[in-house]
Amino acid sequence: MEFKELDPILHSQLRLAIVSLLISVREAEFTFIREKTNATAGNLSVQIQKLKDAGYISVVKQFKDNYPQTICKITPAGVNAFEQYVKNLQSYLGIQK
């Protein structure tokens, strides 16, 4: 079996964690993602923007209890990309066919 290409958007520890998390919860706040991933706010901000630019997540900014709130959701494209990534990753992990 040949080594499959790994989507560079997803082949990043933090972005993969974000997408993985959003697939399991469908929707999450910036601060929640920050806690779960232990990322710095700056890094998280940048990576969320990249995932949004790629169309893998949607981002809604609003106010809640007087504070700004950023909510992220996975998109269908994001789900597809993740599934494909996981599938392609198999070619590296010893699950040879």
Place this chain on the structure above:
Amino acid sequence: MEFKELDPILHSQLRLAIVSLLISVREAEFTFIREKTNATAGNLSVQIQKLKDAGYISVVKQFKDNYPQTICKITPAGVNAFEQYVKNLQSYLGIQK
């Protein structure tokens, strides 16, 4: 489950492919790895050096049929690192516990 750290040495498409390949064959020439991974020679040279510096592979340079030949083998540390990487990766792939 929390997201585990992913060894940055292995979390690189090309280096992961090299290590994955060396685990399945135990020993390989530079040119063979190049063919299997479709990497450029320059990139491969750099990444092999990094894996060697990390102690994950051993590299022997010799001559064969008048030509220089670079042979790579996985080390026990490399096998361990790969196994740990695969294990940690599970935390991102939806195999929640």
Place this chain on the structure above:
DNA sequence: TATTTTGGTTTATATTATAAACTACTTTAC
């Protein structure tokens, strides 16, 4: 009202990946 906290973004820097250029030969064709 000064200080700290919340919830981020922007910018600068360090790290990493990749490609292009180069080295040092060997082989083959003239």
Place this chain on the structure above:
DNA sequence: GTAAAGTAGTTTATAATATAAACCAAAATA
């Protein structure tokens, strides 16, 4: 034998990525 093309890489320069530090704006708290 010498010019051209091929083999097997390394080095260097550049582009992309990740990370940290600094910053912003408003809210809460002392």
